[in-house]
Amino acid sequence: MTLSLSGLLNYWRAALLDSKRHIDPDSLSLHPLAFGNLRNGQLERRLTATLWAEAETGLSRRERERMSAINLIVAFQLLQPEYRHSAISATMDRMRVPMWLCLQVTREGKLLVSGNPGDQIIVDRAVLAPASGVQTFSQITEVDDYSGSNPPPADGSDWPTFWRYADQMFTSLFGEPADRFAPRHHVNLGAYIACGTRPADASKAIRKVYDTLIDQDDVPAPLLQRLINPQEAKDVTGIAENAALKGRHLGQMSGDFPLNRSQRQSLNAVTAVADGEIVAVNGPPGTGKTTFIQSVVASLWVERALVEGGEPPVILASSTNNKAITNILDTFARASLPTQHPLSASPLIERWLPEVTQYGLYLPSKREVEKGIRPEHAAAWCHQYGQPWGGLPGSMENDSYLQGAKDFWISRFRDWAGQDATDLKEATETLRELLQLKASAMKAALTLKDTTALLFDGRFPTASDIARLRAVIDQDESRSQTLRECARTALELSHGSLLEAIFSWVPAVKRRLWSRVHSYLDAQNLADPAWTWKTFLGSATLRAWLDDLIAKHERALDRKKEAVANWSNWLHALQPILAEDVQKEIAAKPDILDERLDTLVRPELFHLAARYWEGRWLIEVDAATRSRDKTFTGRDRDACERRWRRFAKLTPCMVSTAYTAPRLFDYYKGSTELLADFIDLLIVDEAGQVPPQVGSALFALAQSTDRRRYAAAGACLGN
Structure with a gap:
């Protein structure tokens, strides 16, 4: 059955709005509120003192002195089920709140409305039809219709104006004023108030992706189309290994252990499928899925480095599971080799850029930046369009860092190569030529092994x-x-x-x-x-x-x-x-060839590529700073794509939550547009925990367009 993309997009969008429209009353410390005080916009002194005491708990004196108002959440009324012993008791055994107000209160008890008044009213999704197995009091379409035909008061409106709008909205939706509303099987306990803020609108960027796809038919989203209308699933574990597949396994970040059989099968699957395919990798914790991600990313990074004048792939690893995000970042924190490794003492395995150790770049939300980024994680953020990026790029893309970095990189090249280079371009080309030599030798060895085995009835001789x-x-x-x-x-x-x-x-x-x-x-x-x-x-x-x-x-x-x-x-x-x-x-023992390539050769190829991309980054940023190129702050598609490619020269894997990533991959062309059909490889970790309405937006961003088939465009990992 072929599913309608537009139908699913509207469904997913509505599902995301549903999650935004609900507050659990059991999660709040609620206090009774006289309805008359709410109507007048003035709280009594004792209640005001109680709320302020709760809000100031744990704050320093200076922080308390700076506060002029605190955030509140008001329940128009709290509805209690009349009974618990009935056929529907399981669905009624909890408090219900039809409408919430998100307000502020001064130390004097005066209620205030901050921001857009319409955004401060939440009609709770839990009381709206359609809903399964619960009593509802109105319909979601009625809420949307009312909001569409009755615009909220302007920003900065006084309390009586806001109250009149909210009270009329309640009466229109539920048939009675809030102080008299008592639906069947419920008791109206009156208004309640608590310290708190409205639920964070984490899905705003995702909904914007869906709005773009709904409104603009010409936005390419082939990987998303494949996701909702997949071809018959194929078991790819039986793909026969051959030199061509093994030859595309070009990099390993670590030389500690070779890939095991299942990891190698998964890697073969990703390299064997056509562009735009989706590969699902399943396995319980501890079976090496994260190491597999490393192998895919490292191989793709090396493969692009072999192309003269080519650009690195943009690879995004995402999830809704914060632990999965942290695990990926920790995995890409360093690319170390064991002390007994032949390259362990070589300058090649060290980063040739000052203050850079990581190979993963965290793209956090504004809230995560405010909370603080762990020092062992590299991060990049831009919370205001047209401004330079903060984090790792902000500390590196400037003249003062650049001059020292160029000298440092050349000195490390000299230590490794045992010779001077005329300039950065000559040095990076030396690295790429050696990378090509070693990659070609490895591919030749794998091809000769296959052809020789054919002469011995498939058994390679010792x-x-x-x-x-x-x-x-x-x-x-x-x-x-x-x-x-x-x-x-x-x-x-x-x-x-x-x-x-x-x-x-x-x-x-x-x-x-x-x-x-x-x-x-x-x-x-x-x-x-x-x-x-x-x-x-x-x-x-x-x-x-x-x-x-x-x-x-x-x-x-x-x-x-x-x-x-x-x-x-x-x-x-x-x-x-x-x-x-x-x-x-x-x-x-010819059977150990792949193991030795994994632990000895492929790590060296990865580090050769890493040093090469670092040199390319220096050359590009040096030229951009000299010409005052707009790539640092520009918002057109070309500037945004070049910026992401530049980030990818430093860190092959970018990591972000499924809620944050859709906000970052956009550009400006008269209006903010979706940077669709751009990401070369999308990896969704712990995919089984990602709701489709959340994760599907990522698939609109990713689709390999290079016909040389560097990698599949989507890989989903889960337990």
Whole structure:
């Protein structure tokens, strides 16, 4: 069944609005409020003192002195169920509040309305139809219709104006004024008040994505289309490994452990599927899903570095689970190698930019920034359009940092390479050339391993097997020489004397010549048992038979030589990427090749790419600062895309919650537009915990458009 995108978008949008329209009364410390005081906008002295005491708890004297008003939430009335022992008791065993007001109160007890008056009124979704299994008092369509036809008072309106609007709205929606409203099976306990603020509108950016897709038919969202109308699911764990798939596994951030079988299968699945596909990776905690994310990200980052003048991929990892976000950030905090690793003491594995250690970039919400970012996490934020980004980019994209960073990077390059470079461009190109050399050698080794295995019926030979095969080849070459000598002798015997040659057609002579040749060939173990004197037609037939025998032998010999040559070339291909002792180890046990590539070669490729991208970042930012390029604050699509690519040169994986990310990936073109069809790889972690109305907006941002198939556009991970 094909689902309607517009229908689902409207449904998801409504679901998000529902969550915004509800406050749980049990979560508040409620105090009774005389309805007359609420109508007049003035609280009694004792209640005011109680509310202020609650709000000031835990605050310093200076903080208390700065406060002129505190935030309140008012329940127009609290409805209590009349009874609990009935068929519907399970759905009525809780307090209900039809309407809430979000207000402020001064120390003198005066009620105030802050901001847009319409935003300070919440008609609780829990009392509106449609709803399943609960008694409702009005309909959500009536709320929307009333709001649409009765605009709220202007900002800054006085209390009587606001109260009149709120009271009329209540009466219109529920049929009676609030002080007299008592629906069936409920008792009106009157108005109540508590310290607190309206629920945070966390889904605003997500709804904006849906509004854009609903209003603009031409916004590309192919990955979202695939999400809601997927093709028949395929089990990708059975994808056969081959050199092409393994060759796209180009990077590992850590050299501690090789990938296990299930991780390798998952990586093969991501690299094997076409652009725009979605791969679901499932597994209980501790099975290596986060390490798998590292492998995908590292491989994609390296692969793009191999393209001359190319740009890094923009990869976003997201979730609604804060623990999952923290785990991903911790995973990308560093790319360390064990102390016994051959590269552990090399300058290559260190970052060549001052004050940068992380490989993940956290994109937090404004609230998270205000709470404080953990020092071990790199972060970037921009909470006001047209302003420079804060966090890691803000501390690095300036002249003072840049000059020191260029000198530091060149000095680290010199320490690693043992030679000077003319400039940044020459040094970065040196890194890329070495990266290409090693990546090509690894791919060649993997290809030769596959082709050689085909010559051995799928089983790749060990060094011992090749030694035995070389001994067989020596014997076969000697045998080849012997065959040629035997052929010459047999042909001479087939001619006989001049007289025998003249009368070779006579049966008795023919039998004698055949017997002579057959006896000789039989002594050399070359006679054909099916061959009789009657089939002996002379030297021409014998020559053809002997030539065919020699040709078959030499073809078999050539295949053995080809197998040995391929194996030798395979071993030779390992020389640029592995030490001699490791080559010998792999030659003895070829099955450990992937493990050694994971722990020794792929980490080196990752760090070569990382140093290369750092150099490219320095070159780009240096040029941008010199020309006062608008890329630092610009809002058009080109400036925004270049900014994200620049961030990706420093940190291959960007991490943000599913609520925050949709707000960040936009641009300005007369109005704020969605940066759709941009993210190269979207990773949704703990996907089973992400509601579809929340997570689906991310899929509108992601879709690989590069036909070289760097990676699938979507990967979902979950327990």
